[in-house]
Amino acid sequence: MPFEQAPEAFHPVERPIHYASGGLEAIEAMEASMTPEAFRGFLKGNILKYVWRYEQKNGLEDLEKAKWYLNQLIFALETDQEREALAAIENNIDNGCKDGVCPIPGIRYDLPIKEGDLFAPVDKA
Numbered sequence: 001m002p003f004e005q006a007p008e009a010f011h012p013v014e015r016p017i018h019y020a021s022g023g024l025e026a027i028e029a030m031e032a033s034m035t036p037e038a039f040r041g042f043l044k045g046n047i048l049k050y051v052w053r054y055e056q057k058n059g060l061e062d063l064e065k066a067k068w069y070l071n072q073l074i075f076a077l078e079t080d081q082e083r084e085a086l087a088a089i090e091n092n093i094d095n096g097c098k099d100g101v102c103p104i105p106g107i108r109y110d111l112p113i114k115e116g117d118l119f120a121p122v123d124k125a
Helices: 026-033 036-053 060-090
Strands: none
Touching: 026 036, 036 060
């Protein structure tokens, strides 16, 4: 029986054959049709669905699916953080960069620096 792709290219969790018809993955179509916030909610909903039902339906396979959606959500959030960091660097005039040193997102600058801190000034005298 001929396949467009080798049968081993499909996997019940990673690449279900019924989600890849027409050359487009269903997850890609879902993401393209939603705002980033809505897509994150879609991912979260699927995580909850598969964890909720695993004991009554497909056991380990449903937990693997929940893990797959969790990994997608983590990737989406990491991508958002990377995008924010790059935007902060590109817009360094507006984000508090001084003398070529730009703040790192998520780092607190309102606490005093103590000797031995990673970013403490070095006395070269």
